[in-house]
Amino acid sequence: xDSVTQMEGPVTLSEEAFLTINCTYTATGYPSLFxxxxxxxxxxxxxxxxxxxxDKGSNKGFEAxxxxxxxxxxxxxxxxxxxxxxxxxxxLRSNSGGSNYKLTFGKxxxxxxxx
Amino acid sequence: NAGVTQTPKFQVLKTGxxxxxxCAQDMNHNSMYWYRQDPGMGLRLIYYSASEGxxxxxxxxxxxxxxxLNKREFSLRLESAAPSQTSVYFCASSDDRDRQYFGPGxxxxxx
Numbered sequence: 001x002d003s004v005t006q007m008e009g010p011v012t013l014s015e016e017a018f019l020t021i022n023c024t025y026t027a028t029g030y031p032s033l034f035x036x037x038x039x040x041x042x043x044x045x046x047x048x049x050x051x052x053x054x055d056k057g058s059n060k061g062f063e064a065x066x067x068x069x070x071x072x073x074x075x076x077x078x079x080x081x082x083x084x085x086x087x088x089x090x091x092l093r094s095n096s097g098g099s100n101y102k103l104t105f106g107k108x109x110x111x112x113x114x115x
Numbered sequence: 116n117a118g119v120t121q122t123p124k125f126q127v128l129k130t131g132x133x134x135x136x137x138c139a140q141d142m143n144h145n146s147m148y149w150y151r152q153d154p155g156m157g158l159r160l161i162y163y164s165a166s167e168g169x170x171x172x173x174x175x176x177x178x179x180x181x182x183x184l185n186k187r188e189f190s191l192r193l194e195s196a197a198p199s200q201t202s203v204y205f206c207a208s209s210d211d212r213d214r215q216y217f218g219p220g221x222x223x224x225x226x
Contacts, residue, residue: 043205
């Protein structure tokens, strides 16, 4: 079945540091890939997405590139801020079969950014 | 435009009690979902509804039932709560572009 493996946290960085959160996936066919973010006490929000190989999703300074050869979708940001402190979830949506609207999530990575 | 709303925000139940979690969306989305979030487990899909009038089991449906009351509302019922159902429950809805919109969650404790 489909699965998502992401870097275990927690990750603690200083403000303006470079961020990478690794994500790899297993799926049949060509899934769509997502990063969701959950701020404290809130529901998840879509951060960025990519729907085909070599696509780069980007939003709020975050980027992730869909790498089919390595089945990866790593999240990066060049300079993190305190306000980026949150839990980040990698997810995929399979494009094979009839149930192609369900998401499979990774376990989440807690990021804490200190001033 | 409220998005996805959930009630209640917090609930404490005793083992064996029943309750219904309510979810409503005002975005005219066809698909709606119920997830549970547990530490170290990420989000796991309990049930989903691809459209009004249809519901299907997700990854962890045991102990739950759902009702898609109309296009806006999708409720989750625990008939006989167990401590293993202590969790944070999220409702979500989506449009055709597969962006899911999440509610603020219900924190449920079963003692």
